[in-house]
Amino acid sequence: MKENDTQDLLDLASELRWEVGENFHDTLVEGIYADAAQIAQKTEIKQGEPNPYSFERKLDQVLTSKKYGFPIMILILSIILWLTIQGANYPSGLLARFFLEFLHPILKTGASQVGLPWWLDGFLIDGVYLALGWVISVMLPPMAIFFPMFTLLEDFGYLPRVAFNLDSLFKKSGAHGKQALTMSMGWGCNAAGVVATRIIDSPRERLIAIITNNFSLCNGRWPTQILIATIFIGALVPDSFSSILASIAVIGVALLGVGFTFLSSWMLSKTLLKGEVSTFALELPPYRPPNLWTTLYTSLIDRTLIVLWRAMVFAAPAGAVIWLISNIYVSDLSLANITIDWMDGFGLFFGLNGVILLAYVVAIPANEIVIPTILMLTVAHLNLMGAGDGVMFELESATETAALLHAGGWTLLTGINLMLFSLLHNPCSTTIYTIYQETKSWKWTVFASIMPVILGFLVTFLVTQIWQVFH
């Protein structure tokens, strides 16, 4: 069609629009619903007494009540987290034994029989392969347990009720009730939590949920928290109380994350994001029995495997880098040791150390490999081992790990600050990539990556200052 014909048409349209008034949208929707009502009336057959959905009403009255709503929610969430952390232990151990203890030596032997040069063997098997094995064995089981349970609750219709219950809390910080769900999803995996923000259809609230998801302590960080809390905080009290105190410390860190979520959500909605469109709508669908097998299948395919694949793509080069920095020497010192010495002063200023900072730089791809990397770097830095540098490992018991870390100069302050820094640092690269995918904006991706690190340094600095006043 010719251009001026189009212009003619548009002119006529706006001329008519002036006549019809500015609320044609209302007129249109009212018209459609009028037709809908008429058709529904002609075709709906009500048989006998209408059933008043009494079961659903009763269930809703309990699940959204002032008295039981919150306790039930906390109970269900605790059960899911407990099942995830405890239930993942066994399969994780199995996978680790298979990849790290069984397959790794076989590959090494194979490589030496084929006559692979030591550096290629180290680069590929000790670097890339070990990192991949580590990520799969630590990441896969918890996600394979966590996501299906979440999806089942979603399909049953419970999750919208959680959003309903918590909305008033989130509203105060300018966020959407559904952020409660993406936040909980973040406790499984931040990348999955960021993808899950798609359920929030309001642009402003969705951005808030994406940017603050990193404050949810993810699966990759729970083990770090538990280990460090056991070694440094649990050790403060007699043995019989130590696991309780350690648990309280870990839960405290997770709750601190929730606090930061609310605080930063509130700040974002009042400043950077105040111009974004904000709407609210929440349908509370009828309760329906979930379809178990389909749920298992789709949550495994859609959530678990996609996230795992992304993590593997990023972990492989990280493994290579970790091996390289431990094995490239510049005048008798490995690159790793040079960097650690160089970063140490900066690290101590924040109550951390060079090993921790380097570990967080090279372990950006996955929080799961932070502890193995720290142990490896500590050993390398103490010069405890000569050959085999760049091999990530974990020790059998917390006592051994404690001994090693104490030898590396760690104190209670280092432990506390590592726990804080583990909560408040940049998202892993899988999550950063996902944030970009979901926002399509470099600006928000960079902001979401940098903001938590700055907060982390701020908080650890403050803790260090307070610590020094008392010591």
Added chain:
Amino acid sequence: MTQKGLIQISSSHVTLTETGKNYALSIIRIHRLWEKYLSEKTGFDKTLWHDLAEAKEHQLSKEEAEALYEELGRPRFDPHGDPIPTALGEMISETGTSIVGVPVGTVAKIIHIEDEPKSIYRQIIKEKLHIGAHIKISASENHHVFFESEGHSIQLSTVVASNIQVVLLTSQEVYEEGKVRLSSLIEGEHATILGISTECRGANRRRLLDLGFIKGTLLTLEYLGPNQNPRAYRLRNTLIALRNDQADLILIEKTQYDRTGSL
């Protein structure tokens, strides 16, 4: 300004030249268009519109303003009810009168709320008064105006009230005595929707309409959230949760008729 030929100074007073008038109108046009844009397409709070538009009115070129005008569907009024001058500098003249001085007992419709000075504008906003709202003057004394709107009794000082412009209802419009806000519905009560306030705009308005909050719809307040907010309403056999500030913008009439079980 004299050099630019926008004003002329005669012996006693300063007046706008014809060019000056046109320039002023084009600035007003951009200002009001931008306020319209902010109200429809962004999430900025309405107390911020004026300042943002003030900053924008000198930055937007004529071409950009035209593109915006097209994008917004050639609007006639800004969100405060003020007419937007056309590109040729024509402006629909206002016909409203100030709420002060309207005789007691009169029913009228708000057509304009002045957004300056800000302190007064905030007081009006606080009462949740908005363009299109019907009011009924109940008394006027002691530098105060008393009136009813959407089921609420409101009292404003004359200074504040004089910033609200109204017109009498036309013969087709009826003042609905029972017209109240959805937020006043009590658990288990039923109501018919009379409409969505014009204060609810852009994406928010469309979303509510799509969910079926339209004139004539029957609904029931099924239950409240643990903190009374949001609240779950059943309409067309579906439960939809709305926040109370949204429910403030939906006008209803309470009914006895229970439909929730029958559909």
Added chain:
Amino acid sequence: MTELEACDSCALNNSAQLLKLGINVDHADYVIALAGNPNTGKSTVFNALTGLKQHTGNWPGKTVTRAEGGYRYKDKKMKLIDLPGTYSLLSTSQDEEIARNFILFGKPDVTIIVVDAARIERNLNLVLQILEITDRAVLCLNLMDEALRHHIDIDERTLGKELGIPVIKCSAIKKQGIPELISTVHQVATRQIICKPHRIKGLSKPAQKMVDKLDKKIRKNYPGQPNSRWIAMRLLDADADVIKALKNGDFDQALT
């Protein structure tokens, strides 16, 4: 059937447009879209139709999840595209834009509209909008078992007559009604069933008059445009996307 019409009904005809929307139809005989409100069991219908032959991804350039899959029926390969679940096509959310553009420009051979049988009045809002855009649709009255449990039944013959499209009762979770759905979709795809979709009648008189006036003008400019009335309604609503599409000539392409 003339040659032109015959080609109009085959999927490959529109493959260029579909490719633009991110759908590769190289190995499919017909393209079927699946639309519906959220919470109507749409994904259960999708799973019942495709089984495990499906994969998920994103719509190109968008953060909206897309699932596509396929099934065979009478030697024909059907490609099924799951559109985002929406309440309407009138707002400006990403989901609605994708669903709308797919039906409008992708011109699927059949659009299956899934509705919740216990809530048809509410679901009809979307159904009536879709029927303004396409004239090849099948209504899937899903969750029939749940509706009956709540003593609600639907007179599907009257509903079919009112809407002008075939109506199939289903309980996708129990696989009830799926074979009937598959054969009906095939009949619509092969034009054994010709739909006469319902057109919105409930507009107020003055609004109706304006729509007619604009509609006439559009039909003059675009002879043969099947959804001119819908375009007229969108123009009166100042739908920026439709205005842009008109200016870019997207509707000219959709015609050929």
